Amino acid sequence: MDYMKPFGVDLDLSKGVMKNPATHIVRQASSMRGHYADAAALERLIAAGDPVHYEVAEQPVPDAPGQMRFGISTTLPGTVGGECFMTKGHYHAVPDTAEVYVGLRGQGYLLMKTVEGECLWEEFRPGRVIYVPPFWAHRTVNTGEEPLVSFYVYPGNAGHNYGDIEKQGFPVRVLKRGGKVEFVKTRSK
Ligand SMILES: [Fe+2]
Numbered sequence: 387m388d389y390m391k392p393f394g395v396d397l398d399l400s401k402g403v404m405k406n407p408a409t410h411i412v413r414q415a416s417s418m419r420g421h422y423a424d425a426a427a428l429e430r431l432i433a434a435g436d437p438v439h440y441e442v443a444e445q446p447v448p449d450a451p452g453q454m455r456f457g458i459s460t461t462l463p464g465t466v467g468g469e470c471f472m473t474k475g476h477y478h479a480v481p482d483t484a485e486v487y488v489g490l491r492g493q494g495y496l497l498m499k500t501v502e503g504e505c506l507w508e509e510f511r512p513g514r515v516i517y518v519p520p521f522w523a524h525r526t527v528n529t530g531e532e533p534l535v536s537f538y539v540y541p542g543n544a545g546h547n548y549g550d551i552e553k554q555g556f557p558v559r560v561l562k563r564g565g566k567v568e569f570v571k572t573r574s575k
Contacts, residue, residue: 395445397458402491402535404458407443413474414438415466420552421474423559423572424467431466438462440473440526453542459487460535461494461528468561470494475525475556477501479545482520488537489514493530497556498522505558507569510534523551527560529567 396405414436415428422428431437444457464471475497478485487496489510496516499505500523508516510526518524528534561568 390448393445397490397537399490402458402460402533404443404445407445407457409442409444409446409457411442411444412438413440418466418474421472421555422466422469424469427467437464439464439471447542449542449545451541451543454539455542455544456537456539458490458535458537459526460533461492461526462533463492463528463531465562468563470527470529470560470562470567472497472527472560473525474548475523475551477521477523477547477550478540479547480541480543481547483541483544484520485518485524485538485540485544487516487518489516490535490537492528492532492534494526494528494534495560497525497527497558497560499556499558501550503557505556507558510536523556525551525556529560529562 416432416436418439440461442457442459447453447455462471489512494510495507496510497507557572559570559572561570
């Protein structure tokens with residue numbers, strides 16, 4: 387049998403980076419249109435230099451059942467009209483697939499929601515392991531003053547479904563006002 391060969395990658399845990407990742411995705415503010423309540427504030431941020439919102443570094447594996455896809459996610463600190471910087475958030479394209487996150491640096495939350503609109507969150511902090519069960523969409527939110535860095539791993543065939551979150555959003559927004567973090571419900575479901 388023609389087996390896939392084992393491999394290793396190095397993480398710099400003090401900096402929260404993967405060394406020499408094969409894939410490095412960078413999402414700037416301009417890729418986040420439609421996700422924040424204050425669209426005008428986002429446009430001002432884009433016009434002022436379009437800062438990076440989040441980055442993902444991966445060493446890809448085949449998109450096949452039995453494989454485990456893993457990487458490092460870094461969400462930068464900042465706010466848009468008081469709303470904390472966040473990732474787009476997604477369901478998995480194969481929805482009954484779970485994911486594990488490990489907080490490495492920084493402070494924030496992993497917001498999770500079901501298709502019925504239930505929304506829960508878990509705190510991200512160094513050393514905190516968060517389990518995202520099958521069917522829960524998930525979005526990282528940085529509520530701190532430094533980059534929020536996490537390690538993640540999920541089934542290789544899970545894929546991403548961003549479109550449903552673009553349409554539905556999350557029923558909770560995370561704001562930071564006067565240094566205080568607030569969770570604001572945007573709708574009853
Ligand atoms: Fe995921």
